[in-house]
Amino acid sequence: MSLLRFSTAGSVDDGKSTLIGRLLYDSKGVYEDQLASVAKASAGGSGGTIDLALLTDGLRAEREQGITIDVAYRYFSTPKRKFIIADTPGHEQYTRNMATGASTADLAIILIDARNGVLPQSRRHAFIANLLGIRHFVVAINKMDLAGFDQNVYNAILNEFTGFLDKIGAPKALFIPISARDGDNVVTRSERTPWYSGPALLEHLEDVPVIEELERLPARFPVQYVLRPNLDFRGYAGQVASGIFRVGDAVLALPSRRQTTITRIVTYDGDLEATAAPQSVTICLANEIDISRGDVIVPASALPHVSRRFRANVVWMNAKPLELGRGYVIKHTSHQVRGVVRAINYRMDVNTLARVGASKLELNEIGEISVETHHPVYFDAYAQNRVTGAFILIDPLSNETLGAAMIIDIEGKEETRGQVSAADRAARFGHKSAIVAVEDTESALLLERELFDRGANVAVAASPEPGTAQLAAAAGMILIVVGSVPENALDLRRTSTHEAVLKLGRSGILAGHEEQLIEGEGI
């Protein structure tokens, strides 16, 4: 049995609760005593009929006010699949809840009332679902019974909404004419829509492929936890974010950039030959290299972006607005970094799709921002990878989650197409340029090998000529010289290779963290 997560959004009148109630009830996702307690709570109201909205509204305030405030998660299953519904309110003031529900969904059901046609709310839901990277869209045109099951009504909505989905770059949608109240095309195909040849809603939900898509992406393994139960075992625990890792794969650990191979994939139930997203496993590597929580293991052949500056779409979720220059904690996969928002490139008016200038973003507003972090972040564009492209912003003072962001790309990529700067080189090699003097050739070659294996741009100059240092600096290299100590050189003559590497790391020449690069002393 597989698993599908889908989101719905809607308000009181569009039949969302009736649809969910029907899916739950028809698949026995709701129990008799729960129905009875709902009947008890709705007694005195509409009398006789059970209000299915009460099934999904879990908080007292919601039942009292007759509105959905927060995301509720609902569960049902058929013999083919288990389903998790993220059921969210539809009004503009609950945009953040819609985004929350959409963040884990594989599929979005957008409800359109056949009598009212496409409303701003339908567009907003589609926009947010697309922004949060949902790949499968279903447009359920509801209350077809009240529209006489008229194919023209269906076609008009299909044409109008397809145009909108194309405009925002959303995936192609399946349009299903339904009556949630009567059950037409919900679980089984309806005889009242002979002009519709597609599947019923539940059939489609049972058949949509989801997991396979994750496996085709470049492999990513964010390290959550280092397991060292005894001296003989060192493993990196985490959940495969995307792609497939196999024993024997050549991989690179970031930020150390050291290349190694996978020796074991360990689980409680025995070792595996291969692991695919989204399995939680423990990976062992051939070399004892310095990897800690927040690092990521990737294939040597498909690296993610590494940058301190990137652009992202953000949904703001707090009453305190997003402000430029303010320090935020950014949590991205399994690491936290400090960062600031350098620019709000625009605010998106979701109703008109207009890009509006803005100096701050208020609660429930969506915009594109430019972020700068204190340390480099290893990411893919959210459009390619929903795990490594997502982050949340946290207020370091109140600890509240303020916003959710989806990375678009490295900031200023176009600019770097011009002259290659020292900073560009440092960002690529992970170190600044330096000259290191050692005692003899043997030490020089050992150190070179050590640094080279860590991904450094390094060379030994046995007999440096005038101008060699300048050339090495221009190339962003670490130059190892034997014997005489040039001015400004690090002198590592009486240290072991291991200590030398440590020392280089401490002085910021061979460092994973850009902060150290800035403070470190190069040539």
Next chain:
Amino acid sequence: MDHLDLLEAESIQIIREVAAEFQNPVMLYSIGKDSSVMVRLAQKAFFPGKIPFPLLHIDTTYKFREMITFRDEFAASIGAKLIVHTNQAAIDDGANPLRIGTQKCCGLLKTRALLDGLAAGGYDAAFGGARRDEEKSRAKERVYSFRDEFGQWDPKNQRPELWNVYNARVDKGQHIRVFPLSNWTELDVWQYIGRENIPIVPLYYAKPRPMVVRGASLIPIEQEFMLQPGEKAEMVMCRMRSLGCSPCTGAIRSEADTIDKIIDEMKLVRRSERENRVIDHDQEGSMEIKKREGYF
């Protein structure tokens, strides 16, 4: 990967995240089937290492005797550190559900004891085995559920929770309740117990047990005070669907004496799991009210 593999992978990710980000986590262990699954997931998360945090049992002293026996054997068998906390002052004052009512009894022996137990250990994160399908206010609960200095839950002001990126930041005195089984259903739990051969308390399996039959309810006779004048126990083929304190947990008539039979029973059952838990029905919205005050 089937749905159980996916749920397992998700839960392990949550458990590891907590172990990595909090100073002093603890796993609440109630001896029930959900706790049994949660502990197995923790074993898997840190294999080949041991679970890097203790288990905490809030003992009301009204648990079934079979539960306590099972608890001690189970904790020892997996090499876990088990801490038991009881509100002894309230017990000494004679707190029991018949004398002071279920709401007060839960308040003292579960909620108060839990908050005191967490404070005593200085825990900043506490895993719980609650599931969102259990009860309607739990359907709104986050995986990381923030609790203030008084252990209170504010359902209208919860932190947004997107993807599997969790906000673990708390100030001193605050803590997070973490629910790694949020997306599991009762049937998922049983299927997983069956697939993984997870040991569970024998009370879940049907056998003839002494019960007082009171209307549609089957009341287990573990505590003398549960017998009303004129009542006497009779042997009934039954099992527990959900385990709590014996005075407040009804049994269900059942022939299911193996895991497979229980799973089949689950697929047909039309009544909810917590229907036999008296404390869920002592007032409208009662779970939400208890949870706001710090109840698990």
